[in-house]
Every structure is written in C-alpha cells, then in structure tokens.
Amino acid sequence: MGERGLSITSDHVTGAPAGGTGCSGASRALPGRRRAWRRRLTGLLFAAPATALVAVFVLYPVIGTFRISLTDWDGFSPDRTFIGFANYSSMFADSVFWDSVGRNVLYIAGLFVAVTIGFLIAVLLWTRPRGWVVFRTVFLVPEMMGASIVGIIWLQLWQPVSGGLAAIGKALGIPFLASSPLANPQWAIIVLVLTQVWASTGFYVVISLGGLQNIDPNLLDAASVDGASRLQRLWHVVIPQMRPYLALMTMLAGIAGLRAFDLVWIMTAGGPGNATQLLGTSAYTMAFSRNEFGQAGAIAMTIVVLALVFTAITGRSNTRES
C-alpha cells in the first residue's frame, strides 16, 4: 500500500469509528494508591510490545541512519570510519542529488494534482448518482493492489514494441505511445508521475467523499437561497468546510511522494541513467549498487527531515484552522 499510514496527526485524533465521542478513562480517579499504580503498570504493559517493536525497527533506525551518514561505511566491512558531515557536503555538491530533489518535488506536485482531481470527482459523486458505489470500488482497486503491482502492470503496458500501449499507438497512429517513453530520459519521469496519479486519484476520491459526508447540506441550501452560483458555493462553502480534509490529503500526498519507491524502482529503477531517480531510489542505488552506505544515509536523512517538516507544517495549519 503506497500510502501506508494514512492518518492521524495529533493526540486528539481519536474519534471512534464506532461510537462517537468517548472519553478516555485514564483520568478517572481510583481509590487507593496501590491500585492507581497497578493501573499505570497495566497500561504500560499493554503498550510495551508494540512500542518495543516500533522503537527497534522504526525509531532507532532513524538514529542509526544518522550515525551511518556520519561514516564512510560500505555496508559490509566491519570498519566504519567517522568522517563527520563529509557525506552531507558531498551530497549538497552533487548535481544528481539536486536533480532528484527537483524530480521528487515534481512527483509530489503530481500527487497534489491527484488530490485536486480526486476532490472534484468526489464533489460530482456527492449527488450519489446511480451506480456510484460500483465506481467507487473500481476507483479503489489501484490503491488496494499496492504500488509494486501497479508498477508491474504499467511496465508491461509500456513494453517497447510488444506492450499494449505500443500496439495501440501503432494502430491509432499515435507515435508517442510506441516510442517507449520509459526509456526516454525526458519522458520517463512524466510517465511515472502520471502512473502515480492513476494509482492515487481514487484514494483521494474516497477520502474526499468521507469529508463531504460531514458537511451539512443545509449550508449549501442556504447559499443557494442567497443566490450563490455553483462556483461560489464550491469556493465559499464546500472548500472552507473541507479544509481539514484538504490539509490532511495534502499531508498524505506529500509523505507519499517522499516515500515513493516501489513503483519507480520497478518501472525504471531510477533510469535511464539517473533520469528518474527520486530521493528514495537514489539512496537505495547509492547503498546497494555503489556500496556507499554513508552517502546513502545522508540522502535518507534528507527524506526524514523533509517528511517531519512537511508533517509539522501541514499538521499545524490543520489544527490551527479547525
């Protein structure tokens, strides 16, 4: 699932799917100090196994990545010489790095386009036209398949000569389709971005539909009575009401863009040359093709920092507005 970890930006994100607003029993006073102490221990014990796993395999690796980034480790030999921030300065001096940053921005922009299209389609589906559930199901299929399988499928469609799109291009006289754009340094990244848009739009349709469900239609009625046009209703009523959802989808899209790996790796592995390297793939290439784990660590830390900054910005604007 490309967008693993859709969700939840702060503590009060509870909202029970099944029960409305429950209140946490944590603050409930209990008689006896010993019982209170026992309760605390119980809570800790319940949370401990998951915490341990996340700490060892997700949180520690962030520190571990940072430590690796300060060395010249090749990934295999026992010696890891500390070289300070040398990996970072060579990274910042490397044009391949900056190109991959630029491409990653383009990739995220593509996901923002998917958010926009998804939102607009959801607005159209708001009237629940006949058969909309069927359409919603189909729209979700790419998301459920996961980025890797999406990549595998589209790679086959784009096969030069023998692929489906090449055949269609030949039949209909569209030379572009038959020109194997995935092998073209200029077009490859565009094709990847479009594939990602294909894969993600349905997901944003569904999230947007969930948001629209919570808008009171009376607001729109009132606006209609006041003579607001469709566009005005969309702009002045729907979009402000949807702001938390739009902020959330922006955050998810940004993180998904920084996370992007499977689809790109399967379809182009960063090639041709380095023409489709994103941050994630260039870190992987650096580590496993060139055995420069230290350098890869520096790129990886860039991804971590960008992801955290991005979450902080969108999360904050979200809470401020709501």
Next chain:
Amino acid sequence: MPAGPPPPRPRRRISMSRESVRFAPTWVTYVVMIGMFLIISFPIVWLLITSLRTRQEYIEDPLGWPSWAFSNFVDAWNTAHFSTYVPNSLIYMVSVVLVTLVLASAAGYGLARFDFPGRPALIVSFVIALTIPFSSIMFSVYDVVAGFGLLNTRVAIVTVAVAMGLPFATFYMRAFFVGIPEELSEAARLDGASELGVFFRVMLPLARPGLLTLSVFSGLWAWSMYIEPLLLATTDQLRSVSLGLAFFSSEYAGANQPMIAAGIIIIVAPLVVVSVAVQRHFVDGMTAGAIK
C-alpha cells in the same frame, strides 16, 4: 448501563434530489465517472485479454480477441515459481495480520484506557514513526536486522513489516477503544475479571469491526509487500509474490507477453475479488483512520 456494542456511527444521508449539492449536470457526472472507470480498468482489462491469447496470436496482433488459452496460467505458475512465492506471501500475510492485530489492539487499548508515565512521549513518537518513510530508514533497518543475525529469514521480513504498520494500526485501534463506554470494563472488573480478562472478554469482542477492517488493511499491505523482502532477503526462497512477479515479468518482458499477463492476473485477481468483497470495510477504515 445497557451492555452491547457501541451504536453505529450516525451517517448523514444526502438525498439524491437535493439540488444544492449538484455541481454539474448529471450527464457531466456520468461522463467523468465512466471516463475514470475506463482509465482505471483499461490496464487490467488489457492484461486479462492478453492472458487468454497464445503467444503466437499475440505476436501477430497484440490487440486481437482472446482465444481462451488458459495454458498461459499454468505456464506462468510454473515458470514464475509461484509455488514458492504464493505460500511465502500467504505466510507473510497471515503472520503480519495476526501479530499486528495482537500488538496494535493491546497498545491501542493501553493508550486509550490507561494513564502511565511516558504516555505522551509514546504518542508523539508513534506520530513521528507514522511519517517516517521506509525508504529512508532501510539501511539502518538492514543493519539492525543483520545485527540480530536475521537476514534472509521470514521472521525479519514479518517483523519489519509489522513494525512499519504498527503506528497506524495502534492509533486506529485506540480510536475504537476510546469509543467503548468505560462502565463496561468497570463492571467486569467489579465482577472480578483480571485486566487481561477485561481486555480479551469485554474489549476485544466489542472492537471486532475495527479488528476486521484492520485485518483487511494489513492483509492487503502484506500481500503486496515488496521492499521488505527486497531489502532483507537475497534468496529466491523468501520472495513475496510482488517481488517474484517483478523479477519474473522483467525477465520475460517482450518474450512472452501473454504468460506475463497471466502471471500478473494470478496475483491480482484474488486482490480484486477480496477488495470488492470487503470494500465497505476498506472505505470505512480509510475514512475513519484518515480523519478523526
């Protein structure tokens, strides 16, 4: 206090007749919907048709009608070593789902119902963990796994996959437990139930819809898992279906398109069937998880 499952989430149904939520003429809506339907289903339909044609037919005309060449499926199954990858992925899927359910519901319950030292810090670190892309920590994960001597083991692949999904799963389950009335567990405690008893006999049964949705989520993730086995296993024996399929399809690309198409269909068909069957859970989970 009446026992029983928490009330269903109230849903605002918007009637079709409401003119103010109509932002385009109905025909525009249908054109857009059908357009998107075609764009999304096109690759899958192409694969399906291709998978049913012989290699020779495909070479002569890649766009012809299917001739019901089911042998492609047998060829793909054998050539692509699916008899290794499919059991692998089933093992990964079942283990990831079970471990995720146990750990996430325990942690979600702990966070929802108990105050303990370090709880706020724990929540913050789970939120951070939620945003960390796997592609950025994989070298260190590789390092950690190697340090435990677990490279090339199923345990490592499952553990890492579970750990990556846990922050989301924990928050998701926590939201469920927060919605269950406190009185129910208090009553059970007064009846002498242990904390574990309260959790297993009272809370978990009430959180069943959440557990179901979470299984769907983590099961789909685990089935299409790609990067974990790519990173942590060098042997062909441990590959997941996605990884195996990726190798297989690039190996035979151009040479035998119908066989590749059949291979992809073998992996995708169960996904699509399951997706359609459980899509309500999926949508609910996604909407609830994403927003609240």
